[in-house]
Each structure stands twice: as structure tokens, then as C-alpha cells.
Amino acid sequence: MPDKLDDELRITLMRLARRIRQQRHDDTLSDSQLSVLYVLAHLGGSTLAALAEHERVTPPSMNRTVNCLSDEGLITRSSSPDDGRKLLIEATDAGVELVDKTRQRRAEWFAAELAELDPDELDALRTAIPVLLKLANS
DSSP: OOOHHHHHHHHHHHHHHHHHHHOOSOTTSOHHHHHHHHHHHHHOOBOHHHHHHHHTOOHHHHHHHHHHHHHTTSEEEEEOSSOTTSEEEEEOHHHHHHHHHHHHHHHHHHHHHHHTSOHHHHHHHHHHHHHHHHHHTO
16 A cells, blocks of 8 residues: 555656646647657657657557647658658657747746745755656656
């Protein structure tokens, strides 16, 4: 059975993640669609299988996500230069711009929230970062 720390930390992190996700430039995309667009804008082109593995979803689920992004003009599909049987999925300029605007909005929101904290609270967060990273990367 989880103890109080487990419950409080888990719920707090989930709520914080939700608040961050709410800060977006475009409310029409789902969290999954925006996550895929972030990957493509940040890491460059990818195959459907690699995206599905990265996002830990099934290829059919990723195909639906990619279809939605394509319908919005946020990604393109072309033949992979390495293997013509595979499709390379890439963010369009509009997709990259949406990611950049969302990233900027989130950074501004987070900076404003951090500015409201006192020095001791900021020090506590700095101290917690390595532990939180360890949990996030486990």
C-alpha cells in the first residue's frame, strides 16, 4: 500500500504536469498529437514504427495520430532515403512553429510561477531536481 509521500508526490507531479500541458498555443491537438509533433520538431524525421516505440503506443494508434497531424498540415510523409518501402514523417514549418509557440508559452508561464516562490522554495526545487530526474529516467 502506498504511503503518504508516494500519494502526495505522485498526485502533485501529475497536477503539475497537467498545469504545464494546459499552457499550449493550440487547443485543438490532443496531448498525444502534440507530443509526437514535439518529437518530430526536436529530433527530426522518423518512421511510424520508431515514433510508436518512442511514445510507447501501438503502430495502429500512432498511425491515427500521424493521420490527424497530416490532416492539420503539421507533418509530411515521404519515402525514406534509406529504404523506399518506409515512410519518413517530418514536421512542417507550421508544425515546428506550433511547437515553438507552445514551448515559449509554457516557459513564460513556468517562469512567472517560479518568480512567485521565495528563495528557500527555489533552493528546495534545485535540490530536488536530481532526484526527480532519477525518477523520470527510471
